[in-house]
Amino acid sequence: xxxxxxxxxxxxxxxxxxxxxxxxxxxxxxxxxxxxxxxxxxxxxxxxxxxxxxxxxxxxxxxxxxxxxxxxxxxxxxxxxxxxxxxxxxxxxxxxxxxxxxxxxxxxxxxxxxxxxxxxxxxxxxxxxxxxxxxxxxxxxxxxxxxxxxxxxxxxxxxxxxxxxxxxxxxxxxxxxxxxxxxxxxxxxxxxxxxxxxxxxxxxxxxxxxxxxxxxxxxxxxxxxxxxxxxxxxxxxxxxxxxxxxxxxxxxxxxxxxxxxxxxxxxxxxxxxxxxxxxxxxxxxxxxxxxxxxxxxxxxxxxxxxxxxxxxxxxxxxxxxxxxxxxxxxxxxxxxxxxxxxxxxxxxxxxxxxxxxxxxxxxxxxxxxxxxxxxxxxxxxxxxxxxxxxxxxxxxxxxxxxxxxxxxxxxxxxxxxxxxxxxxxxxxxxxxxxxxxxxxxxxxxxxxxxxxxxxxxxxxxxxxxxxxxxxxxxxxxxxxxxxxxxxxxxxxxxxxxxxxxxxxxxxxxxxxxxxxxxxxxxxxxxxxxxxxxxxxxxxxxxxxxxxxxxxxxxxxxxxxxxxxxxxxxxxxxxxxxxxxxxxxxxxxxxxxxxxxxxxxxxxxxxxxxxxxxxxxxxxxxxxxxxxxxxxxxxxxxxxxxxxxxxxxxxxxxxxxxxxxxxxxxxxxxxxxxxxxxxxxxxxxxxxxxxxxxxxxxxxxxxxxxxxxxxxxxxxxxxxxxxxxxxxxxxxxxxxxxxxxxxxxxxxxxxxxxxxxxxxxxxxxxx
Numbered sequence: 001x002x003x004x005x006x007x008x009x010x011x012x013x014x015x016x017x018x019x020x021x022x023x024x025x026x027x028x029x030x031x032x033x034x035x036x037x038x039x040x041x042x043x044x045x046x047x048x049x050x051x052x053x054x055x056x057x058x059x060x061x062x063x064x065x066x067x068x069x070x071x072x073x074x075x076x077x078x079x080x081x082x083x084x085x086x087x088x089x090x091x092x093x094x095x096x097x098x099x100x101x102x103x104x105x106x107x108x109x110x111x112x113x114x115x116x117x118x119x120x121x122x123x124x125x126x127x128x129x130x131x132x133x134x135x136x137x138x139x140x141x142x143x144x145x146x147x148x149x150x151x152x153x154x155x156x157x158x159x160x161x162x163x164x165x166x167x168x169x170x171x172x173x174x175x176x177x178x179x180x181x182x183x184x185x186x187x188x189x190x191x192x193x194x195x196x197x198x199x200x201x202x203x204x205x206x207x208x209x210x211x212x213x214x215x216x217x218x219x220x221x222x223x224x225x226x227x228x229x230x231x232x233x234x235x236x237x238x239x240x241x242x243x244x245x246x247x248x249x250x251x252x253x254x255x256x257x258x259x260x261x262x263x264x265x266x267x268x269x270x271x272x273x274x275x276x277x278x279x280x281x282x283x284x285x286x287x288x289x290x291x292x293x294x295x296x297x298x299x300x301x302x303x304x305x306x307x308x309x310x311x312x313x314x315x316x317x318x319x320x321x322x323x324x325x326x327x328x329x330x331x332x333x334x335x336x337x338x339x340x341x342x343x344x345x346x347x348x349x350x351x352x353x354x355x356x357x358x359x360x361x362x363x364x365x366x367x368x369x370x371x372x373x374x375x376x377x378x379x380x381x382x383x384x385x386x387x388x389x390x391x392x393x394x395x396x397x398x399x400x401x402x403x404x405x406x407x408x409x410x411x412x413x414x415x416x417x418x419x420x421x422x423x424x425x426x427x428x429x430x431x432x433x434x435x436x437x438x439x440x441x442x443x444x445x446x447x448x449x450x451x452x453x454x455x456x457x458x459x460x461x462x463x464x465x466x467x468x469x470x471x472x473x474x475x476x477x478x479x480x481x482x483x484x485x486x487x488x489x490x491x492x493x494x495x496x497x498x499x500x501x502x503x504x505x506x507x508x509x510x511x512x513x514x515x516x517x518x519x520x521x522x523x524x525x526x527x528x529x530x531x532x533x534x535x536x537x538x539x540x541x542x543x544x545x546x547x548x549x550x551x552x553x554x555x556x557x558x559x560x561x562x563x564x565x566x567x568x569x570x571x572x573x574x575x576x577x578x579x580x581x582x583x584x585x586x587x588x589x590x591x592x593x594x595x596x597x598x599x600x601x602x603x604x605x606x607x608x609x610x611x612x613x614x615x616x617x618x619x620x621x622x623x624x625x626x627x628x629x630x631x632x633x634x635x636x637x638x639x640x641x642x643x644x645x646x647x648x649x650x651x652x653x654x655x656x657x658x659x660x661x662x663x664x665x666x667x668x669x670x671x672x673x674x675x676x677x678x679x680x681x682x683x684x685x686x687x688x689x690x691x692x693x694x695x696x697x698x699x700x701x702x703x704x705x706x707x708x709x710x711x712x713x714x715x716x717x718x719x720x721x722x723x724x725x726x727x728x729x730x731x732x733x734x735x736x737x738x739x740x741x742x743x744x745x746x747x748x749x750x751x752x753x754x755x756x757x758x759x760x761x762x763x764x765x766x
Contacts, residue, residue: 044730044731045731046738048737050531051533052527052530052531052540053524053527053621053622053623053624054624057550057554057624058554059553059554060620060624060626061557061627062557064557064558064560064561064564065556065560066557067560068556068557068564071509075503078434078499078503078506079434079437082438083437085437085441086437086438086439086440086441088436088437088440094114094138094140095138096138096139097137097138097139097482098464100140101140102115102140103140108174109140112139112141113140113142113204114141114143114144114206115141115206116138116139116140116141116199117136117205117206118136118137118138118139118192119136136190136449137480139171139173139174141170141171141206142170144199144201144206145196145198146198147167147196147198148197148198149164149168149195149196150194150195151183151187151192151193151194151195152183154179155179155180155183158179168192171192171196172191172192172193173192176191176192178191188477190480276691277690280691281695283687283688284675284687284695287675287687288698288702291667291670291671291695291699291702291703292702294670295664295703295706295707296706296710298663299659299663299710300414300710302662302663303404303407303414303659303714304404306401306404306659307400307401307405307408310400310401310404310655311401313655313658314393314397314655317658318382322379322382325378328371329375329376332368332371332375333372335368336365336369339363339365339368340365342365389643389647391749392643393647393651394749395647395725395746395750396644396647396648397651398743398746399648399718399722399725399746400651400652400655400718402721402743402746403718406530406717406721407713409529409536409539410525410529410539410544412544413525413526413713414713416518416521416522416544417518417713420514420518423514423517424511424514424515427507427510428507428511431503434503435500438496438499438500439500446462446463447459447460447461447462447482448462448467448472448479449481455476455479457472457479458479463481464481467481504571504574505567505571508567509563511567512562512564512566512567513559513560513563515563516562516613516617517551517552517559519613519618519716520547520618520620521547521548521551521621522544522547522713522716523620523622523720524543524547524548524550524622525547526716526717526721527618527720527724528540528546529543529721530721530724530725531724531741532741533741547621550621551621554624555624557626558620558630559617562613562616562617563613565609566606566609566610569602569605569606569609573599573603576598576599580595580596580599583595612631614716615635615719615723618634618719618720618723619631619633619634621720622723622724622727640726644722645722648722652719660704660707660708660711663703663707664707665700667700667703668699668700671696671699675695676692728740734747734752734753734754740754
């Protein structure tokens with residue numbers, strides 16, 4: 001016996017502090033079988049007063065709570081200042097070449113809400129995609145032109161018909177009223193456009209109207225026209241210009257190579273597709289909504305049925321994988337035996353080197369031998385894991401079933417993600433509005449725009465008031481000083497950049513705090529379920545509301561502390577991504593390698609912190625300690641059971657992913673048969689659609705997101721029950737005074753029993 005104690009002391013010397021307590025050591029030997037032999041802290045001791053989440057608790061991490069409240073108040077002040085100084089019209093509204101908004105009150109553009117381009121062909125210039133500014137005069141007009149005309153035709157006909165000039169001059173620069181001015185000077189100074197074409201407003205911009213007649217694309221019955229330099233241009237050229245203009249408006253900057261086409265969908269096609277998609281949504285929204293409601297009900301039923309199907313589903317998939325890998329081994333052996341006797345198949349891979357055509361490797365017997373060995377190793381690993389970890393897999397499946405029971409008892413938890421969604425939507429909306437107002441707080445910046453490729457002043461800042469007296473117009477004829485964007489290099493603009501960074505950091509903090517609040521609330525509710533000895537009789541009333549109140553009242557500081565740590569890591573990751581984007585053209589290999597390593601390290605750190613925060617919030621919801629103590633206790637508890645943690649994590653992730661895939665896929669199949677009229681019973685109810693894939697993809701994506709929301713609650717439930725299960729094993733021994741709280745299936749797997757109290761035995765005999 002002494003030698004046995006000595007051996008046990010040596011095995012657990014780093015885990016249990018030996019202080020001569022033989023009873024505690026014997027209890028540890030018989031009831032606690034940790035998975036790690038490292039210094040993982042001392043197991044939790046039995047507490048006769050503990051019957052579930054602690055109710056008499058105090059506020060934790062008060063300092064962080066105070067800081068968090070101050071930051072929120074400062075964030076409100078920041079939004080107010082941005083709202084006072086910013087003007088979102090600078091970002092979303094069209095602006096003419098003088099930096100004035102279209103439809104801006106108290107300006108000449110008060111009644112002019114649409115932007116008109118003098119020469120939209122200039123928007124096909126590759127410099128547009130770099131500067132995001134079309135190098136042509138842009139004016140605000142009250143309506144787009146509805147006829148085709150050139151300035152030369154107007155000047156030739158205006159003496160006979162004055163109304164011709166009256167109509168044309170509304171698209172010229174304000175104040176210009178000299179139709180006798182030479183055409184060359186008018187076009188050089190860009191007093192008027194060289195032509196106008198029938199256009200319609202789109203995104204508050206005038207775009208040409210294309211019409212296809214007899215298979216020929218025309219604009220107002222014209223198939224060709226002359227530009228300002230007298231060069232004949234086809235309607236196809238104008239259509240390509242519209243393509244480039246749409247690229248600029250959508251903000252998609254694409255590197256263009258000389259001699260290559262943009263490949264962007266034309267404005268005409270985009271408008272037609274957009275109209276058809278809108279029509280499809282308008283006619284099918286009711287059926288899409290029905291599909292999403294069905295997916296919600298299916299998700300709910302799937303979670304509730306997991307208590308009966310989790311084990312069967314998991315083992316079916318596992319044996320399916322084993323059979324699939326076994327077939328792969330057989331197929332590789334068959335291919336290897338066929339190639340073994342053929343000439344030139346015995347050449348090794350190193351002899352042929354790297355080949356772009358990978359089919360060459362399939363003609364070598366060595367390739368199939370490598371495949372066969374690799375699959376055999378994978379098969380052996382799977383079988384060995386199942387043999388040696390079968391008990392832990394059974395525990396994971398039992399916890400999955402217990403999670404379904406817990407959700408069945410506390411159904412309100414399934415609808416808590418709606419609260420989280422609304423809070424996240426509020427955070428995102430406030431951040432976006434603040435960012436837009438801050439971005440529009442800068443000064444107007446003007447830059448030189450020139451159509452000449454060799455103009456050295458292109459893209460330099462300029463002053464529109466003194467530009468006409470500068471030498472730029474002489475050295476670069478036709479150049480203009482046009483409005484580019486709002487910003488500038490002033491000290492005020494630098495402050496705006498810093499404020500945008502603060503806006504981003506606080507936004508990340510609020511988002512992570514909202515998620516943390518949801519996790520802690522759900523954990524408290526499910527912990528109340530687990531620590532009820534008789535379920536559901538001993539479950540407290542309104543466990544979700546009680547848990548939400550405890551988390552918000554006592555642990556706002558702890559949740560904010562954990563959210564801040566995660567937010568800082570995410571903020572650094574965003575900065576690294578920004579630097580990586582800026583250094584893409586750099587040739588310093590060491591810098592790129594260092595940046596790649598930092599990105600990888602912080603990605604791993606972020607996921608580790610998410611994992612630890614999640615478990616720390618569970619411990620906070622149970623014991624009510626501060627964040628650091630809860631994170632330490634959760635970490636040591638998990639490390640003492642590291643193999644169980646690994647198995648449960650993978651089994652849960654796999655089954656939940658399978659459930660999401662099953663629900664979204666089944667709803668997609670049902671929607672496909674419905675919208676393609678392949679269900680005879682209700683095919684007359686199906687609306688006529690231009691593209692059936694529009695509602696189909698909407699239903700699939702919406703079903704996946706709904707299933708993801710439901711299964712996130714389920715995953716939180718399983719994680720909470722798992723930590724409670726580990727605590728139960730450490731704190732209790734199944735005796736009458738220290739009974740296990742785990743379900744009977746878990747006790748059966750672990751060969752644990754709850755001994756009845758004397759009074760219960762007497763009742764049983766009677």
